[in-house]
Amino acid sequence: MGFATSQSSMNHQSTQSSATLNGTIAIRFTLNGREVEIAVDPTERLLDTLRYRLNLPGSKEGCGEGECGACTVTIDDLPANSCLVPTFQVRGCNVRTIESIPTSSLQPMLETGATQCGACTPGVVVTANWIKEHSSVLASHTLRALMAGNLCRCTGYDGIIDGLEKWIGNPKGGRP
Amino acid sequence: MHRLEGLSKLSGAERYLDDEPLEGALKGCLWGMTVRSPISRGKIRRIAYGAGFDWSKFVVVEPGDIPGPNETYLIENDQPVLAPGYVRHMHEAVALVAHEDRNLLRRAAASIRVEVDADPPALDFRVAPRADQIQRGSDNLIKKLQIKKGDVHAAFANAYKIVEGEYETGAQEHVYIENNAMSAWIEDGPNGDVVVVRGSMQCPYYVLNALKHALGRDETRVRVIQAPTGGGFGGKEDYPSTIALHCALLTLKAKRPVKIIYDRSEDMAATTKRHPSLVRHKTAVDKSGKLLAQQIEVILDGGAYVTLSPVVLSRGIIHAAGPYTCENVLIEGKAVLTNSVPYGAFRGFGAPQTIFACERHMDRIAHALGLDPIEVRRINLLKDGQTTSTQQTISGGTDRHALLNETLRVSAYDKHKRESEAFNKTHPYLRRGIGIATVLHGAGFTGNGEVYLNSKVDVGARPDGKIEVLAASTEMGQGTNTVFTRIAADAAGYDTADVVVGVPDTFRVPNSGPTVASRTVMVVGKLVERAIDDLAAQLGQNGKPLRGPSLKKAITDWHTTNPGKELKGRATYTPPPNVKFDDKNYVGDAYATFAWGACVAHVEVDLRTAAVRVLDFTAMQDIGKVINPVLAKGQVQGGVVQAIGWALSEEFKFKDGGMLNNTLTNYIIPTSDDVPPIRVVFHENPYPFGGGGAKGVGELPMDGPAPAILNAVAHATGADARAIPLTPEHLLPLL
Ligand code: FES
């Protein structure tokens, strides 16, 4: 289940932090293609930095403990639950959020009913987009397995899986 | 027509309350938190605010700060807004604190200790309370109801066979992915200051009534606005009244805007859940499986306050006898007070619990008689002209036998059955089986409920010729805005681009009733049509209503001659003809109409682990008319998967009446990998009194899956399971 929400890519960062006098850490990272510089408290979660300090509230908090995937972003091109990532750990990383995905590309997901209430949706779309960009993973995993890190309480998942099949143009991906 | 706000949601642009910057009305906003009881029953000795915090810098609200009665307005008003010196359940709200620094507030709130002298709690609704556990009347009874038809006792005396069974269902948490969120601020108004509350909710007018009552204000001085709502499922039916009151009290004391955002663990621990149930069946049958008498006892755990339990019980008992005809029925229901968190509305509202028992029992009757479960259903399924347990004569022309046959056909029932039986002979440890459930769901409020609600819808005719639907019915993911747009456009002869659905705001929209009970499309949708008819008639000439471009032109012309004035069409609910219900004796038309359905589950049980996997699932629904195929299908698929979770994995663990597993780590809802594609088939038979011909769709899908799955497990393994959730731990001893 953790496949789509792996966050191992940035663990090496954790030992390289440089705390400043007032207890915050100054870091730089790439966010949706742009360089960002910010001072963060060592306990600050990436999800909160994005939502409350960098004006990117598209990523949602559904659980705050790595279960629901509503907060999914990619870090160095791997999906991660941003609620579990201390912001200082993304120093030097490439972070992409839902806001980096062009709305115009999402029509297939709209047509199949991939969203209802929308609270899980940004996380779903980030994971889906990652699968779309790495479709070789479909050789070893079904769409249903790959999407299992994103809980949705509304759709029953069919709208999401059907939309994803349409989006990535792989009509058999979800039906092994 | 695609979901109106779909792309906004998919792209992450939709702004839920917690996404909004603290600007405009929320400038200078404080964060609010709730101080809660650590035990399930007792007298509050004191609230000890932790040392090390300068409490003069915090806003603190205790019961003495409530301007009006300390009551949450609902059926009985017995639930306090803040526990007045005595707590009745774990995590009950005791006090409120607010501060502008959210992190500091969290630490400060964590330092607060509520000291309580414990009294013995009543924690098991199935057993009679001891004297020292009595907290209501002489027996903790919240409500008792009865349905009586014919004479069961005479029928039992002459029965070929009597089959008995006891069935249990557990609590269920809604797990809307957006947690509860509310904000409040103060505005100036013509009659004095106005408390404005904006947040995630299903029923703005429930919130309004609660604010009016406890704040002692009239509707000109409280205003409720719905914010985009990330799921509800009943969980945001009555609870938002509580959190809105908390927010309003803090804002009144602070004289600043306040936001309260629950995190997942608080939301799971403190808010309402589906009522746990115990249902006993005693049924007299003849040789062919025909039902001669149904005696049914329904007991619901109501939790610590009355809240919605009487009406959940009412819907529960009305659905308890299933979609079958039987001349002798006795149903006795009671909802019992315990010291658990108050149980509340959840998709299906009591019906899934009693239908679970009924449908599992039908299979056990078939088993006891050596008959096919399909045959036992066929012989008893209601036909038009026959009556339900409340003696409601069924009409409308839906052929439930044809519906059942079609369900069997599209689900490949016979094939799966044969193949499963062959598979089970050879496989060392996997067992497959198939199960069915046939169900009904009363759409709209029960009995005279819709008449008492007296719902209203307005349509505003704007100077640009567009029509704005003004209703309190909320979009929470189920598609209200998209469907209202379609219905209004069809009624007006308009393009959907010329229809707008107004934000539910009690200063702008009339009370179209709560967004619950599968009533929005059917009941409120019809009012949208009638309000447009009213508008078209006002502008029409010689009694000829206008439509399409001529309507649009008449609207713009009217505004030219009446500049600055408002033009509206209006409609108020009128019941369909000949619908009569005696709500004292529970006799008559319990619902204006029923939606009908059947579903088939094909499962696999792993004998090594006792894990149950649903391999294939078919849901057939008669919902009158499908207004939007993608949205309607999504309602069914989502409901089925929620029911699969309820049936197999969503288990509550309690400690002293509080939820112990109040996180998504150990309260397990289905993932995409846990469920198969859900095959949905709609049977259309337009209902003349529903919006666009539709009947309710949202709740019926919750009713059938759990019994169908347990019936399939029984077919696969012979395990006679009668309780859900059927987790591996519970199934193992039965294998
Ligand atoms: S909020 Fe991060 S996984 Fe749920």
Ligand code: FES
């Ligand atoms: S769309 Fe509501 S949780 Fe997925």
